Amino acid sequence: MTSTPLLSIQNLSVSFATPGGEVAAVRNVDIDLPAGRTLAVVGESGSGKTTTAAAVNRLLPENGRITSGSIIFGGRDLATASERELLAVRGSQIGLIPQDPMSNLNPMQRIGTQIAEALEVHGRTSGKATDRRVVELLDMVGIPEPDRRARQYPHEFSGGMRQRALIAMGLACEPALLIADEPTSALDVTVQRKILDQLGRLTGRMGTSVILITHDLGLAAERADSVVVMYRGEIVESGDAAQILESPQHEYTQTLIAAAPSLTSHRLVASVRELARTTDSAAGTGRTDGAGSGGSGGSGGSAGSAGSAAGSEQAVTAQREPDGSAATAGNLVEVNELTKEFHVRAGRTGRRERFTAVDSVSFTIPRRQTVAIVGESGSGKSTTANMLLGLDEVTAGSIRFDGTELVGLGRRELLAFRRRVQPVFQNPYSSLDPRYSVRRSIAEPLQVHGVGDAGSRRARVAELLDQVALPSAMAERYPHELSGGQCQRVAIARALALSPDLVILDEAVSALDVVVQNQILELLAGLQQRLGLSYLLISHDLAVVRMLSHQVNVMKQGRIVESGAPDHIFADPQEPYTRELLAAIPGRRAA
Known part of the structure; x- marks a missing residue:
């Protein structure tokens, strides 16, 4: 009973x-x-x-x-x-x-x-x-x-x-x-x-x-x-x-x-050596990264034309590793001893104290590769991304982007830099203005930076919608009329509007269900290959990081405690903290 x-x-x-x-x-x-x-x-x-x-x-x-x-x-x-x-x-x-x-x-x-x-x-x-x-x-x-x-x-x-x-x-x-x-x-x-x-x-x-x-x-x-x-x-x-x-x-x-992503899921991005071989081939035939990956016919044309836009087809030289294989050379971003301090209230007295959120962090982002920063809440990963975007002032250290020092840039130079770096944030609904149509949201960066006229911007919006696999009729809709996955595709299209070199993905798929998440990850991997994009991936989902990244930096309390290729980091972590992160993944506990 x-x-x-x-x-x-x-x-x-x-x-x-x-x-x-x-x-x-x-x-x-x-x-x-x-x-x-x-x-x-x-x-x-x-x-x-x-x-x-x-x-x-x-x-x-x-x-x-x-x-x-x-x-x-x-x-x-x-x-x-x-x-x-x-x-x-x-x-x-x-x-x-x-x-x-x-x-x-x-x-x-x-x-x-x-x-x-x-x-x-x-x-x-x-x-x-x-x-x-x-x-x-x-x-x-x-x-x-x-x-x-x-x-x-x-x-x-x-x-x-x-x-x-x-x-x-x-x-x-x-x-x-x-x-x-x-x-x-x-x-x-x-x-x-x-x-x-x-x-x-x-x-x-x-x-x-x-x-x-x-x-x-x-x-x-x-x-x-x-x-x-x-x-x-x-x-x-x-x-x-x-x-x-x-x-x-x-x-x-x-x-x-x-x-559902897992640490055994297949990798969505080309290996570093595959990227280098592609670059060698493109350099040898005079084809750009974007144009060379568009394919024949279909939607490859729009992807290829976008790849030839200014800022997304910079030549990448190649060098040889000791074993003779090709390796991509040339870093788009070089971060050296980056530090950020905040003044916070502490204790019952409310006295303001100095808090170091990012402590002497160094890493590079090679062209056309994805570099991930992982760590728990408060580890400093998003603060690092905000400094790279120019949203948080740098306390100490250096950020070089394409050879130019970003720390201390003037207003005009900073505006020019921001054309080449764009973010995609976690919540797709919060990152889009509910009063703006999809067309207006995607065209906004073009208007802010004075790119093109009304006709060319309309054409660019249509091209971008095609790149993120959304129908052109979607241009007249508003965020509340879209699903979460559709909103995130719009946010990605907007980030690509100015043909950036670097896209910062700050928890860009964590709010999405597994089916939509998988679609967005495949989209991001495909866009990187077609347009020659570099990604800085901020994520707490280690399975997603393994699928999309070429290099992983593990942060704890403002410092990078371990770095390496994802297969090495996840198969043989050296730091106890990295092992703790891996052990915390749901479904990975010892039976």
Whole structure:
């Protein structure tokens, strides 16, 4: 005789009202979740996994509605519950950890105030008892100096600490069910593991059931008891987590697993020696990198014409290694003893102290290669990228770009430099102006730098859309009308508008599901080969780094502690910290 599940979803369907009519987002979903168990819901963007979770506590967007089915929780049907009944359930009996901590924390309120609100709204505590409970919760989720941190604002927390604060809010009332929607997708592997370990201990101690929404299949295999795979609004496979992920039966599940990057995935970029041989061949025949890789016919023409644009076809000489093989010579970027210091408030007194975020870092970026910087939150990798972009002032050291020293450049020279270096950031929606059409977003760099007239810019936008495999009709759409993967393709097209030599990819695929992520990685690898681009890849996903990079730099506390080719770094790491990063990858723990 089976016990009654804590949550039972039967025949659930959800639709959204759109200008084009009613759109079915979830169809006939059945889920049973026992008490104290963890269920992972996996699927690509648009599969319906987040909509299903939002329907549980009736937090659907205004244009969304449940069209059929039941959601039985605690003996009541939440699908038909009144708003008053729902208010008594949300937070108190069903906790929520949303995906983006910065978007879900009020920047105008202290962290402690926001956690206190979750307690007092449900009548759990009041007055001094609330203050004590807030400190207990922050300590429980592993935030140091919780009494001091409670008085700080979200911008004073790291990404991992903000996520811990959201976990404290979600567990504040010790709910029977916790919905965690991509709770660690933006975090590095070591912070992710610490947070999920802590979450597992806390929910285990409280007997809390968990619905884990994730696109990380390794995470699902490691953390969940059972898995539900969703595709186009329907459940296509469900059952024991290990069994489904080791022996998937449905074709879509097999596609998801095949698309998931791992340290054994095939490399997407040409080796350094292959690049050198290509360069030798191009130099011998008088063909440029871009024109020589366009292929015959098809879309190769537009790729080739872009490759011949100014700034993306610089000649690369070749030299020979001791064994006689060709090797690419000539560095596009040379960073030497780069240092960045900030003045921060410290201790209870608030006295300002000097903090070294980047400490005497040196590395090079060869032409047409990808150099990666990996490390946990606060290691200094993004600060290094910001100095290279000219967004953060350099405290000490040197950055030479194509032979020119960047430190101390004047305004005019800096503007010219920025034509040749472009960034692609993590969140594709945040990096695009919601008021701008795709056409205007891509053309904006051309307008800012006074390149071309209206007609030539329109033609360039069409060419760029073709390069990133988007239809020309997409030019008139706005960000809210695009998927995450489409938005990121637009961001890449915009970065390529000025034909840069270097593209800085700062966590450019970490917010995407595995299928879309794989498509973007293949796109980036193809663009590098066709256009002769160099990449600086900032990432916490070591599998992605191995697939796309030629050289890896491991950063810890502002210093590079290990460097080398990805195969060497990941197969035989020399530093304990690198081994710790590798051990933290979901699914790689010892059996």
